[in-house]
Amino acid sequence: MTFSFKAAALQSSAAVALLAVTGTAVLADEITIAFGSVGRDTEIMQELWKPWEEATGHTVKLVTMPSSTTDQFGQYRLWLAAQNSDVDLYMSDVIWAPQLADHFVDLTEAAKDVAPRHFPAIIESQTVDGRLVAMPVFTDAPALYYRKDLLEKYGKSVPKTWEELTATAKEVQDAERAAGNADMWGFVWQGNSYEGLTCDALEWVKSSGGGQIVEPDGTISINNENAVKAIELAASWVGTISPEGVLAYQEEDSRGVWQTGNAVFMRNWPYAYGLGNADDSAVKGLFDVATLPTGQGHDTSAATLGGWNVAVSKYSQSQEAAVSLAMYMGSEEFQKGNAIEGSKLPTIITLYDDADIASAQPIIPRWKDVFLQAVPRPSAPTRVKYNEVSSLFWNAVHNTLSGQGTAAENLEELEVMLEDLKGGDSW
Template identity: 65%
Template sequence: MKFRFTAAAVAAALIGASVPSFAAEISISASSTGKNLDLFRKQLDAFEKATGNTVKIVTMPPSSTEQFSQYRLWLAAGNTDVDVYQTDVIWAPQLADQFVDLKDATKDVVGDFFPAIVGSQTVNGRLVAMPLYTDAPALFYRKDLLEKYGKQPPKTWDEMEATAKEIQEKERAAGQKDMWGYVFQGNAYEGLTCDALEWVKSSGGGQIIETDGTISINNERAAAALNRAKGWIGTISPSGVLAYQEEESRGVWQTGNAVFMRNWPYAYALGNGADSPVKGKFDVTTLPVAAEGDKPSSTLGGWNLAVSKYSKNPDAAIELVKFLTSKESQKQRAIELSNLPTLSALYDDKDIAAAQPFMPNWKPIFENAVPRPSAVAKVKYNEVSAKFWTAVHNTLSGNGTAEENLELLEADLTTLQGSGW
């Protein structure tokens, strides 16, 4: 099913927009993950037709870490070549001073968005980005294989590991030599921070730095969570997972070579694509926990749109942001890319429910998602995250034990905190 922009839909998305009377040339930087760029281009074509403006896409790599580094360089240099930036939910405190305050321009629509997501993009009272879509990962599982071997979707990490190991071994014995039990994002980048935060939080090990500023990561439960994950490498997960980001994980999964995968909602629509070997063979559930009674933890993700304060056409850029985050645009994004809307009303939309039956059930996953400590670490968050994912990657790679690496991490974070968040 495809949702297409009709003339009426474009008009609805632009109602109330003070579209400039002159034709502006603007640009938007966007991630190349999945089919994000393809949909952006379709929506930008509709915007161009309706407004007379022209919009160029500046293609960014899938890695959010690489994107952030490039953004920071451009903005520090006062770059005027990019008007609108697609931004990760965690970047608002770090890049706020480089973006236009959107509060007044969006006062007619901002009340329709989830307040918590709007809050995550508000810094010192300034709305620095508009929520485009939200994100919270889930456990993807091959329902056909679980049914084949009489298994239920796992509730705990130990259950997941045991089920993954058994099915992997039996499938390999049956001739599926490339089958693996579990794939995730193990590369040393922001994605590993997300995965490892889930392991730690769902094991009762805290969330790296607590909301009151307490550095909590050096504890027995956090160490146990990382040691458990280390045990997956080379057993139920390929050694190459230490270099995997989202797309590498999806590549193994979508070719039918994994029982379980941890990934974001975008992988759902792609996995059910017409050319996908796993179409109709999988489902999703909440990520596992360490033990019964622990709370499932999915890292809060999501992407937003911000307007550069260096833009030569800020009015046109703001209207583009409002257009791309409108109900009509988000509906198309949900249907075609399985991206989670940031507008509450869309979770009751019948077209979305028909196209993406899983989506209404995903709402409680992200509403209870655990945030990364960007709010408390502020401009130092990138350093905090880099130190955390390095400690985790060292542990997974066998370069020191979890206990040793977390002790070193605590010392590094304490030093960083001492210089002021």
């Protein structure tokens, strides 16, 4: 299904500002955007940009980036450090823009009327020192995948807390093994020593009242009793409801176990939903998703925020047009088309109740409750030091999971290292 966004583009103040009295653009610019495409992303984006191009007279040129996001981020840093004026906009991972904030235009004023329509956690994640440095385009957040057939078989409900998940996973796992499935595990997740573990562990800690590692005001909060309890509980899963090999698992490793029918629960991102329901999947039609559990005694879930946003380079020679395009990509019209045509999850809350999106992509409305409880990684307060912060955190957690020190010992040491890294009153 194809939608027309031309009227919306013409009505936007950013677009109108670029039009002469005659209705044609005063100056026609070629706006260059750096973007790492996957699948049909390039084709879809080029179609979605057309109404903006027609309304403003400008054109959009795509610079395709490497498939490796690490390489992509490295290239961005090189270009921006050189004050490259050839790229006007950068499609940015949710944790990148805060690290590169000094190179990006402040979008706060341009987005003042539309920012409240987006998930608050996403706006927060892209705001540095009161400056909105990137406009949300589409998002991502994980959920709890569960085998509804097995829960029904054993009379169990979807767990609300991590403690309930631990007990239910063990009971169903043991019963299935006794029934002959020796390969069944209770819970698979991402335990390797990498950014994915930061995401998983942040969810355990935040949902247990242990904070966000580093708070939005820059305060280091990770060394606390609730965080210790959350990570110790996770450590108890290894070798009991989760295989020992989970300490080397990334997303695809977890999905491999899950999709062959050998797990009761899985923590993973939305991409695994469609794959799990593919014709070659052993769990097709047998599972559902829910918000991630909370810690005992706490009532707020936490799903680590992912997704992509668009930032305008300070070195662009066409900043006004670039800001206009950024606002358009953050609009309801653009995001609706991207959801329907590209299965991309919107950042605008009301689109999760849109009938056209629900008809074309039934999975999307199911993620609304997940995003309402999303938590950003602390890239905004730690800025250029975020990668080191995350590395120190995931290593401390991985050490605990693998039995190299207790959570209390490792988080105390982590706090000291983070204080040294911070090196003063501010990051």
